Amino acid sequence: MNSLPINLPEVEIRPFHPDDASQQYAIVSDPRVAEMLMQLPSMELAETEQWATTEKPGRHRLVADWNGRLLGAIHLSQNLRPRMQHSGRLGMMVHPDAWGHGVGGKLVAAALNLADNWLNLSRLELEVFSHNSVAIYLYEKFGFEKEGLRKKAVFGNGRFLDEFVMARLHGNFPGPAQPAAPAKPPPQADFTADEVIIRPMLVKDIDDLYACFRHPLVARTTLQMPSQEISATQKRVETQIKGLHRLVAEVEGKAVGSITLHQSNNPRTAHAAGLGMMVHPAYWGKGIGSQLMAAVIDLADNWLNISRIRLEVNVDNPAGVRLYHKFGFEIEGTKRWHAFGDGRLADSHFMARVR
Template sequence: MSHSLIDLNEVTIRPFHPDDAADQHAIVSHPSVAAMLLQLPSMELIETERWAASTKSGRHRLVADWNGRVIGAINVTQHLRPRLTHSGSLGMMVHPDAWGQGVGSQLMAAALNIADNWLNLSRVELEVFTHNQSAIHLYEQFGFELEGTSKKAVFGNGRFLDEHVMARLHGAFPGPSEPAPPASPPPPATFAPEDVTIRLPRPKDASDLHACYCHPLVARTTLQMPSQEIGLVQKRLENANKRLHRFVAEVSDTAVGSIFLYQSDTPRMAHKAKLGMMVHPAYWGQGIGSQLMAAVIDLADNWLNVQRLELEVNTDNPAGVRLYRKFGFEIEGTKRWHVFGDGRLADSHFMARIR
């Protein structure tokens, strides 16, 4: 269909319905749209139909219906991890037939009404390619601000693309006015360098790793909860995943730290991976974090050919920031009002190591 003049009075913003799959596919598979999203122009209708029939907790899907034809769509997804429920993410697309005619503004207004007045989200974030200036301008009109830029975030149309991370903060600061100080660290453990072994995890590590996860200082600097039960740790150790790569630091037959690398399962982001780690506070500052980092970076560089390794770290964790910088990570930006825990609402740097 050629470019059409849209009368906004004929456009209805309504919840998504599985019957919208064909129109949704016509939008997402359009080359001009695929170039601005994470999909491939080769995406088949059956994939969209499966997505249309699926349900996902926390996801709210709206469409712009123009006389029976869906010409745009937007999703608001509330983060369901306990310490992130004050926040959510947003994604939007509009068919090129309707670009520049106010459909995107209608979708944004409807989605932010859900975020503000029904979900009470304090933070809504999104990613947008740096060359998509029209979308950036639209998001700025609705109060989104640039928080940083992720380099080589996505591959498409023959090149790596950078992405801006933008966020809109809503309402009063949702954290305490006087953040609680961190707990005092335990006495440092005594051990010799030769006592440390970096190895693959085993199911029997569950009790040791559970003690790490539940320590308040570890939970504070990760997304873990000090109340989590050992069954969750056992389940993680038992569930192998070909995209998940893990190492454990063992000292005198005790697992005292762990690190993971998770490769993206999105085809256009297959070149990148996320990193997360923890070390029991009794072993902080004694080189175990560096040994774990060296092991996972060797795997990323020499076995997986990862081009972009990324992580998030609280801004009030300077020791973590120093460790990551030591291994070539750079701060790309800062997520405001990012994660609640241990009596404070922390901002987080997003960092990356680019090859």
């Protein structure tokens, strides 16, 4: 690309077009750009061409066009989960030849206009590598604040990289001023620890797991909905996903809790996995959570060689935070205005166990 003038007033921010694929590929495949993103410098043009023609609900793609040349792109993805539709995520890249020419600022301004004035998003988040000081300065200029640091989040250019989670909050605090009190727990089940069996998930567990997923107290501490129908649980159980490992806790023939470990399929984050778990409230306080955690930690350490496990937990779930601390998880930061549910908009800690 020829050298660019310092100021580029002719830059047009417009929607992405499939014909932009080859120029988009030229940017994303540049090793200097790939290092700052999640791509590999070995990615092929066909991947970008497929991405260019694939529509995804909630995704908005803009590019910076200078006299027919693509100088950069930004993607805003609105979260379509019912309890998180107030939030979205940004991802941006700029061609190295256009660094320092104000292209990034024009792209961010256009994305914020879309988020604030068209999508009415209250929370906009992004991830940026901790050594990318120029990008951090740009995001802070537009009101993004650091919420925490994820250690060993991504591998690239021969080393593990830490990344900041940053977010910009917009508008008034959403949700009622006085949220409703949580539901009362059901009567506690009578059982002993040696009656608990930790095993892989089975299709026969659908009805039991559905009773867990739709319980208001489980929904409150996860991202589930108490209105969900059994078909959602059936699809979840019957669908096999590469890298997803699922265990359940069985008591007297009944599945009363589950835990999942989802290993990343991105080569640069193959060392990492996300964790999610739930236990039916009738079985709280009896050590089932610890038994599930011990089993999944053994799987991660001794069979999958995973060195980073991440999770998110509501700030107002102290029992969950204590459990995760017990197994070596540390709070890396706190996502503000993270998820609405049970009459309140909850902040969430993001935690990780790194070895």
